[in-house]
Amino acid sequence: MKSYILIIVFLVSSLGFAQDMNTFFSKADSFFETNVSNGKVAYSKIHAKQDALNELLSLAKGIKVSESDSKTYQAFWINAYNLSVIKGIIDNYPTNSPLDNDGFFDKTKYSLAGKEVTLNTIENKLLRAKFKDARFHFVLVCGAIGCPPLINKAYLPDTLEAQLEAQTIKALNGSFLKVNVKKKRVAGSEILKWYKEDFVQNGSEIDFINRYRKEKIPNNYKLTYFTYNWTLNKQ
Structure with missing residues (x-):
């Protein structure tokens, strides 16, 4: 009898965690849709009414997520990173750049x-160190114009692979590169320099770039880096 009770408790608990995760993704999707446009964030509007952001982060606090469900794990931490960046900006608002705020x-x-x-823990220990996927650099948005653009929807387990591909393609065919x-x-963006080890796992940086470029970069081209723009990505 005790074993059946334990099984029921486990199932109810698991269902609760699943519902919390689904609620988090749904509310995150709504938050990004409401507050992000063309890669820019409505910090002033969020600062004036912070309930939705605080509710999301409160929900994220109690969520349990396992690496064994890798897509859910990655999607959760990508969204958690982007939301935490916004929270960090709001807590220091008004500010001109994330770098204006110590730590x-x-x-x-x-x-x-x-x-x-x-x-940094989310990016370097919970994502990069565990999955070795350079595409994370095109979906983790640090609050600056030099970052990849923040999309106006949440990253979701079922669509994560397509979203990672789409954002990498967009960056490497757009503002992340200047071809002469x-x-x-x-x-290239200094992200390619700062995280070079991620981009040379299966060849050179140009090899990585060409996997996503429509107009391929010749291998004899010299790769340099332009200065990162740390100005706040505000609307």
Whole structure:
């Protein structure tokens, strides 16, 4: 009899966690749709009414997520990162750049999924170190214009692969690269320099770029980097 009770308790508990996760994704999707347009965030509007953001982060605090369900895990932490960046900006608003706030990435902690984590912890330990996927750099948005654009929807387990591909293609065919045919050079975002190890796992940086570029970069082109724009990505 006790075993049946334990099974029922486990099933009810599991169902509760699943419902919490579904609620988180649904509310995150609504939040991004309401507050993000063309990659820019309505910080002023969010700052004036913070209930939706605080509710989302409160929900995220109690969620349980496992690496064994890798797509749900990755989608949760990508959204949690992007929401925490917005929270960090709102807590210091008005501000001109995330870098204007000491410890923005490496000291300020957020309570998420039963952990106390910084933004750097999410990016480097919970995502990059575990999955070795360079495409994370095109969906984790640091609150600056130089970052990849924030989409106006949540990253979801069922659509995550397509979303990772789409954002990587968009970045590497857009503002992340500046090609100079005459000088046989390509200037890339400093993200390509800072995280070089992620982009050379299966070849050179240009090999990685060409997997997503419509107009391929010749292998004899010199790769340089242009200065990152840390200005706030505000509407």
